[in-house]
Amino acid sequence: MAMLGVFISVALILGTANAASLGAVYTEGGMVQGENHNVGLFRYMDVFKGIPFAAPPGRLEKPVPHPGWSGVLKATDYRKRCMQLNLLATDVVGSEDCLYLNIWIPQGRSVSTGLPVMVFIYGGGFLLGGGQGANFLNNYLYDGQEIADRGNVIVVTFNYRVGSLGFLSSGDADAPGNYGLWDQHAAISWVHRNIRNFGGNPDNITIFGESAGGASVNFQILSPKNKGLIRRAISQSGVALCPWAVNRNPRQYAEEIARKVGCPTDSAMVACLRRTDPKTVTLAGNVNFSASASHPIVHNLALSPVIDGDFLPDEPETLFGNAADIDYIAGVNDMDGHIFATLDIPSINNALGSTPVEEVRALSVALSKSRGPDAGITTYEEYTVNWGSKPSDKVVKKTIVDMETDYIFLVPTQAALYLHSDHAKSGRTYSYLFSEPSRMPVFPVWMGADHADDLQYVFGKPLSTPLGYFPRHRDVARYMISYWTNFAQTGDPNKGESSVPVTWPEFASSGHQYIDINNKMNRDSVKQMLRTRLVYYWTTVFAKSKLRYSQTLGAYR
Known part of the structure; x- marks a missing residue:
């Protein structure tokens, strides 16, 4: 046994000594040097953190290219997130100088080339978030290592402007808005131009994101500005059709912010806002969290993208032709609306009280x-x-969660899937429902997957921090990483380097099929016509009069 240990030690030492690594890499701005570490037998990971993909942005202005640097830039630490409210909305964190990205590149015995690239866009209601995600004891949520290593793909995360500095719009040419979307576009463009030097295939870029990040993914594939840059896309719990995804009254909200910080609301407003301390402007973009059943929180999310006639030249539902050749996965968590319902009607989580x-x-x-x-x-x-005549308290509470889930996430996502499928040429369409129950012990026993519950599995946390999870959670993480990375490689979640628990059919096949993702996946996990009656209700009775979701209507007649 002792000799075996020696042999293993020698093998690891030799493997480390001959570790495949990129070393310093040339980019359009200059040379960058990351770090390389061992992740398994003859498996290594090159990690670059804090590479600028644009110059420090002008206030309420589009991003511009970085002027570059001399020497070798040490890219070994995350940079500050973009300026935003703290979690309690009482102060400001982050920096205006924030347009940086992070890259994970898996290596084997030799340096990788031509790898698929997965670019992640974080959520946070267009108000907060960062490319590294939440951090607990230096364990960052959006660490790309597990996805990169297990799926043999390059993973990129980045920062984009949020809140007032990212999405305030005057509704005219003075400050058109969508600066956060332009930042995302700048990051995707940078990846397309530079990723080959990191071992990636610039013609096989998949963007994926959750919540506001999922809606951002949808906006990016609908915008004509990204033509030829994106091959595939995954929207998790958010699409461009969500009721919170587009600000219909940007001028009104910009004037509210202007009044809060002492700026005029006439033609001098934008110039004054640009001169005002950015922390003050950021604080003025605070969300009113005092919600109720009569005034739900979803109606308070006003800092979001706008139809600017430029990045978004028209209503999102009219732009799906731009995604005709882009493979697309979209889905929701089965109780995505729970977090919003909790703010609107807190009693739904009270096991002892009725609603x-x-x-x-x-x-x-x-x-x-x-x-x-x-x-x-x-x-x-x-x-x-x-x-019935006397519904149980559980039924009442679950109905509230279902209603908010449908309105805020599920129905808009289904509409996006129909529109993508309807306009597709070479692009394929896939639908999913994520239903792994929440791990929060304080939630009701009937609770399913809450908003953002999917992220820990996509980023492989049950695999990288196993003590915090059960074996069934590791199964879910493996399933999701396999589907997501196979899709990035081939455009088909079933085909690639990773095996999957069940074949995921295309959405447009018979019955508008989807898969139900949880720890008990088998052939019964393939289902069809997700919440048919309610989707039909919202997209017909409640569709805007000028819109017709032709695919949706046809499916349910």
């Missing part, structure tokens, strides 16, 4: 108010049709 039926009625009216005076009654009837 009055009146709360369901009030929420129905609030979510339907833009559709006419009687719409709320119709919505209430639609969601309570199977209640």
Whole structure:
């Protein structure tokens, strides 16, 4: 046994001594030097953190190329996230100088070449977030190592501007808005121009993101500005059609911020905002978190992308032709709306207290108010049709979560899938539902997957920090990484270097199929017509009069 240990030690030493590594890499801005470390027998990881992909941005201006640097830039530490509110919305963190990206490159016995590239866009309601994600004891949520190593892909994460500095819009040419989307575009463009030097294939870039990041992914493939840059895309719990994804009254909100910081609301407004301390402007973009069933939090998310006639030349639903040759996965968590429902009606998490039926009625009216005076009654009837005369408290609470999940995430995502499939030429379309139950012990026993629960599995946390999870959670992480990276490699989540638990059919095949992702996956995990009745309800009764989701309507006739 002792001799065996010696042999293993020698093998590891030799492997490390001959570690395949890029060393210093040439980019358009200059040379960059990252770090290389061993991740297994004859497996290594090159990691670059903090590479600038644009110059420090001008306030309320589009990003511009970085002027470059001399010598070799040490790219070994994450840079500060873009300036934003802290989690309590009481102070400001981050920096205006924030447009940096991070890269993970898997290596074997020799340096990798031609690898698929996966570029992640974080969520946070367009108000907060960073390319490294939340951090606990130096364990960053968006660390790309597990995905890169297990899927043999390059992973890129980056920062983009959020809040007032990223999405404030005057509604005219003075400050058109969408600066955060332009930052994302700049990062994707930089990757396309430079990733070959890191061993990546610039013609095989997949962008993926969650929540506001999922909506951003959708915006990026719909924008004509990205033509030829993106091969595939994955939207997790967010698409461009979500009710919170587009700000319909940008001028009104910009004037509110201007008044808060003492700026005029006339033609001098934008110039004044640019001169004002950026922390003050950021604080003024605070969200009103005092929500209720009558005033749900989703209606308070006003700092978001706008139809600017440039990056987004028209309504998102009219732009799906731009994604006709892009392979697309989109899906939601089965209780994505829970986190919002908790803010609107806190009693749903109280196991000892009941939730009055009146709360369901009030929420129905609030979510339907833009559709006419009687719409709320119709919505209430639609969601309570199977209640019976005396619904249990569990049924009432779950109905609230279902209603918010459908309105905020599920129905818009289904509409996006139909539109993508309807306009597709070479692009393939795939749909999923993520239903692995929440690990939060304080939640009700009926709880499914809450908003953002999927992220820990996509980034392989049950595999990199196993003591915090059960074996079933490691199964879910393997499944998701396999599907996601196979898709990045081939455009088909079933085909690639990783085996999968069940074949995932295309959405456009018979019955508009999807897979239900959890720890018990088998052939019964392939299902069809996700929440048919409610999707039909929202996309017909509640569709804007000028829109027709032809695929959706045809599917349910």
